[in-house]
Amino acid sequence: MSAVAASSRFDARAVRRAGVGLRLPHLLEVAAAAPPVGWLEIHPENFLANPHAREVLLDIATRCVLSVHTVGVSVGSAEGVDREHLSRVVALVEELDPLFVSGHLAWSTHRGRFLNDLLPVPYDAETLRLVAEHVDEVQDALGRPYLIENPASYVGFDGSTMTEAEFLSELVQRTGCRLLCDVSNVYVSATNMGYDPYEYIAALPAAAIGELHLGGYTREDKPDESSDELLIDAHASPISEPAWALYAYTLRRVGALPTLIEWDAALPSFSRLTEEAATADELAAAVANEGQPLASAR
Amino acid sequence: MRGGRDPHARLEVHVRHYETSLVTALHMKFPATQWLVGSELVAAAARAYVHARPPNRPCIAEYGRTFPVFLAQFARGRGLPYLRMFTELELAAGETATAIGLPPLEWSEVAKAGAERLLDCTAGVQPGTRYLRSRWRVDELMKIYLSGSAPERFVVAAAQACIEIRGARGELRIIRLDRATFAFRAALAARRTIEDSVARALRHEPQFDAGAALRDAVQSGLLTSLHLHSGGGEP
Numbered sequence: 001m002s003a004v005a006a007s008s009r010f011d012a013r014a015v016r017r018a019g020v021g022l023r024l025p026h027l028l029e030v031a032a033a034a035p036p037v038g039w040l041e042i043h044p045e046n047f048l049a050n051p052h053a054r055e056v057l058l059d060i061a062t063r064c065v066l067s068v069h070t071v072g073v074s075v076g077s078a079e080g081v082d083r084e085h086l087s088r089v090v091a092l093v094e095e096l097d098p099l100f101v102s103g104h105l106a107w108s109t110h111r112g113r114f115l116n117d118l119l120p121v122p123y124d125a126e127t128l129r130l131v132a133e134h135v136d137e138v139q140d141a142l143g144r145p146y147l148i149e150n151p152a153s154y155v156g157f158d159g160s161t162m163t164e165a166e167f168l169s170e171l172v173q174r175t176g177c178r179l180l181c182d183v184s185n186v187y188v189s190a191t192n193m194g195y196d197p198y199e200y201i202a203a204l205p206a207a208a209i210g211e212l213h214l215g216g217y218t219r220e221d222k223p224d225e226s227s228d229e230l231l232i233d234a235h236a237s238p239i240s241e242p243a244w245a246l247y248a249y250t251l252r253r254v255g256a257l258p259t260l261i262e263w264d265a266a267l268p269s270f271s272r273l274t275e276e277a278a279t280a281d282e283l284a285a286a287v288a289n290e291g292q293p294l295a296s297a298r
Numbered sequence: 299m300r301g302g303r304d305p306h307a308r309l310e311v312h313v314r315h316y317e318t319s320l321v322t323a324l325h326m327k328f329p330a331t332q333w334l335v336g337s338e339l340v341a342a343a344a345r346a347y348v349h350a351r352p353p354n355r356p357c358i359a360e361y362g363r364t365f366p367v368f369l370a371q372f373a374r375g376r377g378l379p380y381l382r383m384f385t386e387l388e389l390a391a392g393e394t395a396t397a398i399g400l401p402p403l404e405w406s407e408v409a410k411a412g413a414e415r416l417l418d419c420t421a422g423v424q425p426g427t428r429y430l431r432s433r434w435r436v437d438e439l440m441k442i443y444l445s446g447s448a449p450e451r452f453v454v455a456a457a458q459a460c461i462e463i464r465g466a467r468g469e470l471r472i473i474r475l476d477r478a479t480f481a482f483r484a485a486l487a488a489r490r491t492i493e494d495s496v497a498r499a500l501r502h503e504p505q506f507d508a509g510a511a512l513r514d515a516v517q518s519g520l521l522t523s524l525h526l527h528s529g530g531g532e533p
Contacts, residue, residue, distance in 0.1 A: 052396045052397065072357065074356075109356075113353070114355055117315045155300065155305045193301060
């Protein structure tokens with residue numbers, strides 16, 4: 001297990017409002033005026049080769065709570081983590097001192113190629129050993145906990161010997177990493193792979209969850225009657241009702257946690273994103289007020 | 299594998315995302331080229347490119363450096379001999395516009411070096427600077443694109459163009475230089491000594507005024523620093 005201590009100038013417990021992903025088309029707008037959201041999450045890969053955007057981001061970081069969500073640190077790759085990329089991410093993290101640094105339970109690199117997708121891993125002992133080793137390496141490089149996000153699944157492996165929730169729980173035990181629970185991914189994966197999303201949430205180690213994600217999914221058209229209907233984690237639409245319902249259940253189970261709205265494709269206006277964040281805030285407030293004694297009449 | 303009736307068919311989700319996401323990235327990187335030759339040709343070339351030249355780094359903003367060459371080969375026979383240089387120009391413009399500008403070198407610092415030591419110096423150049431030598435006047439074509447108004451007909455002149463591309467923080471300038479000044483400035487940008495850079499310019503123009511060229515480079519804000527070549531550090 002890597003020996004890392006929580007280290008950020010921000011206290012997650014103080015982040016009361018939902019956040020949104022900050023994408024390049026919105027960067028200058030956000031830099032010009034304080035965004036009406038609790039926090040912002042960036043993909044570091046958007047800033048590593050864009051010095052101007054990085055400069056603007058560093059300015060935003062002096063006024064807003066930021067989180068870093070990497071898509072290129074491939075902890076599931078059999079060939080190991082891309083150390084050059086990791087060092088570039090670490091350098092940016094050190095400049096930003098974000099609330100969280102997170103990534104995916106997936107692999108993206110093979111034989112020197114970056115496959116630009118989050119590919120599934122089998123859930124077995126060997127994969128667990130490998131992923132734990134890589135998470136340790138990432139946490140040692142960062143000097144802080146790394147949050148691992150559950151994937152959106154379309155296929156599984158016959159050789160898997162444990163469930164995804166069991167795998168993540170064991171990974172937390174071995175490495176001290178934390179979890180980013182993507183509630184929408186839970187719903188997408190459960191629908192695609194045929195299990196109960198509520199049981200999945202219940203099986204996660206609640207104390208290890210540091211952050212929640214919500215993103216829109218799309219239904220893939222069935223080419224013919226013999227095909228399955230698939231939900232695709234597209235991040236190109238508003239949050240669906242089933243995902244909101246699962247979010248409410250998650251909050252009841254784990255308590256209030258920093259929540260982020262992911263909308264990366266068919267990007268709407270920034271104000272539209274903040275509307276989704278406001279919906280998350282309303283739902284969180286409603287859950288928090290459940291079971292509260294009514295104020296006595298005066 | 300498992301997943302629904304045909305898990306192997308579900309792998310198509312990942313294959314599609316790989317291709318679509320990278321083709322989209324190339325579309326966003328080369329909008330001027332799409333304007334020039336049409337989005338269909340660029341899309342077809344991009345689909346071929348992402349399989350022939352897959353990325354090897356996670357930072358997709360850095361992907362596509364060899365697309366200009368690939369696209370030109372893909373489009374061979376379509377009567378677009380200037381295509382590669384136009385796309386190279388677009389690539390350079392995109393890279394420079396996202397750079398940040400550094401404080402420019404002051405002439406007083408150059409004067410302090412002294413003529414003899416100056417020849418042994420190399421110069422730092424603004425990070426958002428690129429040099430492109432083209433057999434076609436693609437800079438004129440790019441300026442038409444950037445102006446947003448295209449004439450009914452335009453002939454791309456088959457004549458050499460020595461192009462300096464300078465940009466920072468979203469701003470961009472495309473400047474055609476004479477051959478000697480181009481050789482001088484491109485050599486400075488390649489970290490050649492001032493003496494070597496002047497020599498390269500003189501090959502194109504025996505009357506090249508090195509002093510005036512250096513002063514122009516400084517006054518235009520191109521240079522950011524001076525370094526004594528033999529020993530390193532400041533002169």
